[in-house]
Amino acid sequence: MFSFYAALALLSQPWYWFIPQNIDGLMRIILHAWPSSVPCPPVPKFSIPLKILGTTSTPFAIKSGGHTANQGFSSTSGVQIALSRFNAVMYDQASNTATIGAGLTWDEVYPKLEPFGVTVTGGRISGVGVGGFTLGGGYSWISNRHGLAIDSVVAFELVLPDGEITMVTANSNPELSFALKGGYNNFGIVTNFVFKTFPMGPVWGGLLTYTGANIGPVVQAIADFSANNIDADANLVAASIHSPWLYTRILFLAIPRTNGRCEDPGAMHSVSLSALSVSVISQILNQTDRLGQLLRAAMIRRIPTTTSSRLWHFSGSDSTAREDMKLAAAAITAAAQREGQQLADLPLYSNYALADVPLHRLYTANLPRLRRIKMKYDPLNIMGLAGGFRF
Numbered sequence: 001m002f003s004f005y006a007a008l009a010l011l012s013q014p015w016y017w018f019i020p021q022n023i024d025g026l027m028r029i030i031l032h033a034w035p036s037s038v039p040c041p042p043v044p045k046f047s048i049p050l051k052i053l054g055t056t057s058t059p060f061a062i063k064s065g066g067h068t069a070n071q072g073f074s075s076t077s078g079v080q081i082a083l084s085r086f087n088a089v090m091y092d093q094a095s096n097t098a099t100i101g102a103g104l105t106w107d108e109v110y111p112k113l114e115p116f117g118v119t120v121t122g123g124r125i126s127g128v129g130v131g132g133f134t135l136g137g138g139y140s141w142i143s144n145r146h147g148l149a150i151d152s153v154v155a156f157e158l159v160l161p162d163g164e165i166t167m168v169t170a171n172s173n174p175e176l177s178f179a180l181k182g183g184y185n186n187f188g189i190v191t192n193f194v195f196k197t198f199p200m201g202p203v204w205g206g207l208l209t210y211t212g213a214n215i216g217p218v219v220q221a222i223a224d225f226s227a228n229n230i231d232a233d234a235n236l237v238a239a240s241i242h243s244p245w246l247y248t249r250i251l252f253l254a255i256p257r258t259n260g261r262c263e264d265p266g267a268m269h270s271v272s273l274s275a276l277s278v279s280v281i282s283q284i285l286n287q288t289d290r291l292g293q294l295l296r297a298a299m300i301r302r303i304p305t306t307t308s309s310r311l312w313h314f315s316g317s318d319s320t321a322r323e324d325m326k327l328a329a330a331a332i333t334a335a336a337q338r339e340g341q342q343l344a345d346l347p348l349y350s351n352y353a354l355a356d357v358p359l360h361r362l363y364t365a366n367l368p369r370l371r372r373i374k375m376k377y378d379p380l381n382i383m384g385l386a387g388g389f390r391f
């Protein structure tokens with residue numbers, strides 16, 4: 001049940017879990033969310049569950065993979081709508097498309113497509129959900145060749161805020177088709193995506209880990225790859241980790257056990273660059289060490305009082321940790337700008353952005369258009385009761 005990436009999300013415990021069986025099942029939420037003191041309205045064929053939540057001003061959240069690190073985006077103290085039963089994958093050879101349930105994680109999708117020798121522009125790491133990843137853009141291992149995940153979605157099955165169920169394509173509804181490309185839950189709940197598929201045979205890949213002492217040539221190799229690679233099938237994701245043994249050991253021992261994949265309190269933030277040079281990578285390494293030391297200090301200060309539940313007070317440091325991440329992002333951006341990179345107009349990637357990043361940094365010139373579309377399809381701002389980047 002729990003698959004939230006950051007333990008922070010679990011601090012928002014829902015008072016009700018709703019796991020619809022299918023698209024019509026979404027209507028049943030009316031019966032649960034409607035206050036017992038008020039007579040329940042008749043349920044129309046195409047239900048109005050979101051409208052009911054809106055009428056009762058019940059906060060709710062929509063969870064696909066639960067991998068956002070932003071508290072309250074797919075978690076809530078109200079009604080939790082878990083899409084886990086939208087879990088079918090149907091491949092159609094004639095149209096080279098796959099219909100994929102919005103509640104799946106990508107590691108559940110790939111094995112279902114593999115027998116057909118095809119794949120889709122899905123996530124790169126286990127546990128990431130189809131819904132949030134795709135509606136926020138989606139960087140895949142095959143994005144250099146085929147674009148973002150959202151670029152290869154040809155249709156969305158969408159429950160609109162007024163309860164109508166609609167198939168959105170670029171032809172049937174160009175406005176919503178545009179808006180869903182980055183619009184998350186602002187326009188309703190997507191229950192299924194129809195993706196283009198691409199042929200895929202065996203791939204070569206793996207994980208290499210280098211320690212600090214050997215890092216110089218590695219930094220140079222990453223910069224060379226970034227500057228010179230012209231093979232659209234070649235990918236490299238470089239991650240720097242500050243991980244002294246003591247810190248990881250304590251973290252491991254202290255995290256409370258849960259039923260699912262809940263990890264430590266976490267946050268993600270985003271920097272947009274036009275090149276990964278040696279000096280920019282060096283700044284990333286500096287900032288990794290700086291943040292690592294800060295977090296380590298914060299953890300160790302709390303360890304003497306250790307019990308599992310005490311450790312949750314670590315969330316008191318969340319805002320400090322987030323501010324430190326912003327400082328790190330600013331330092332990396334400044335390093336890139338010093339060498340002439342023009343970054344001022346580049347949008348930040350919303351799937352990696354902190355919750356309080358201003359919307360214009362994510363959506364830039366598209367924001368006014370997105371707000372107009374939002375007004376048209378959700379004039380009562382029912383989706384505003386759910387968390388996330390709100391238009």
Ligand SMILES: Cc1cc2nc3c(=O)[nH]c(=O)nc-3n(C[C@H](O)[C@H](O)[C@H](O)COP(=O)(O)OP(=O)(O)OC[C@H]3O[C@@H](n4cnc5c(N)ncnc54)[C@H](O)[C@@H]3O)c2cc1C
Pocket residue numbers: 005061062063064065066067068069073074083102123124125127128129130131132133134135136137138139140184185186188189190191351352386387388389
């Ligand atoms: C370990 C890790 C690895 C990652 N790797 C990548 C990567 O390789 N490439 C990349 O681009 N990103 C990556 N991300 C970022 C990831 O794309 C985002 O965290 C994304 O939001 C996760 O999607 P989800 O469905 O799991 O999230 P959720 O937490 O379930 O949802 C995120 C947001 O989307 C909304 N939402 C979800 N499903 C729907 C739906 N069906 N209809 C309407 N709204 C919906 C939710 O309400 C919420 O606001 C990674 C994140 C982590 C933690």
